[in-house]
Amino acid sequence: MAAEGNGHANESALTVVLAFAANLGIAIAKIIAAVITGSASLAAEAAHSVADTFNEVLLLVGLRRSGRPADRRHPLGHGMERYIWTLLVAVAIFGMGALFAFYQGIETLLGHHGAEAGPLVGYAVLAVSFVLEGISWRQAVRQVRDAARAENLPLLTYIRRTDEPTAISVLLEDSAALIGLLLAFAGLGLHQLTGSAAWDGVGSVLIGVLLTAVALILGRINLNLLTGAQADPRIVADVRERLGAADEIEQLVDILTLTFGADRILVCARLDFRDTLTAGDVERACVRMSRELREAHEEIDEVFLEPVPRDDPELRERVIARYGRTLRPRGPGQA
Incomplete structure (x- = not known):
């Protein structure tokens, strides 16, 4: 069992490290683009990527601490600590990502937005971000699918039953990131076509709704594990x-x-x-x-x-x- 558990931990660590590297680069690029273009959707996506980068650190800490062996004070080991750190990820997604996206969107809808510049930089950053997020997303999907296949379970059933939430967290984050990029692209494009910044604000609000949904799903998964889920x-x-x-x-x-x-x-x-x-x-x-x-x-x-x-x-x-x-x-x- 130790060998299999170490294999899962190593695969999860690879998935998290890849996501961290992608999100860090994407966050920096989005921040620069948001400042240049004044786009609320890009600002919301920048906050999203900053939250995701911070979350990968939390996941890596959870992987390391939960792998510690049993001791006198923790006779069953520290395995459940992983669920605590992943639950913190759900809180961070909502607190750092969703709330900022809502704030940016509402401010823009109320007409409080800064100076605007050409959107070409924004489009370029969104395109590059989509490619990088896609690489991270593909690794997360591969790990989750392989795990579901090993358990002989459909993918959605595996996600509901799994006791390994790390890869699920990265998969949900990256899936939300890809959808969020499409929303930001739509908000930026409609803003350019119509001349109305309201579309950019709507895109930011929708990104907030998306991140809230991901936070709730991830929180529910970890809440079930923390409250003592039965085995398969x-x-x-x-x-x-x-x-x-x-x-x-x-x-x-x-x-x-x-x-x-x-x-x-x-x-x-x-x-x-x-x-x-x-x-x-x-x-x-x-x-x-x-x-x-x-x-x-x-x-x-x-x-x-x-x-x-x-x-x-x-x-x-x-x-x-x-x-x-x-x-x-x-x-x-x-x-």
């Missing part, structure tokens, strides 16, 4: 089947799974063992089943198995409160 349903189903099929088990009473980092899953299960087993038999069965689960799924990092009676009323109430019913014994192939 396919892994949960396989764990249930394997535990329920063990010779020593009468019934699987309860099961909990928790994603606590990229490719790291915690499994806790309460099992009703056969009454004819000795304490030694139960101990050896727990060790064997834990090993088999980790061998079957590299993502499973920790396994805790607890022997319990299936008819305990308090435990039964807890299971019903969580699932709406008790867990039924499962046969092969049942969902």
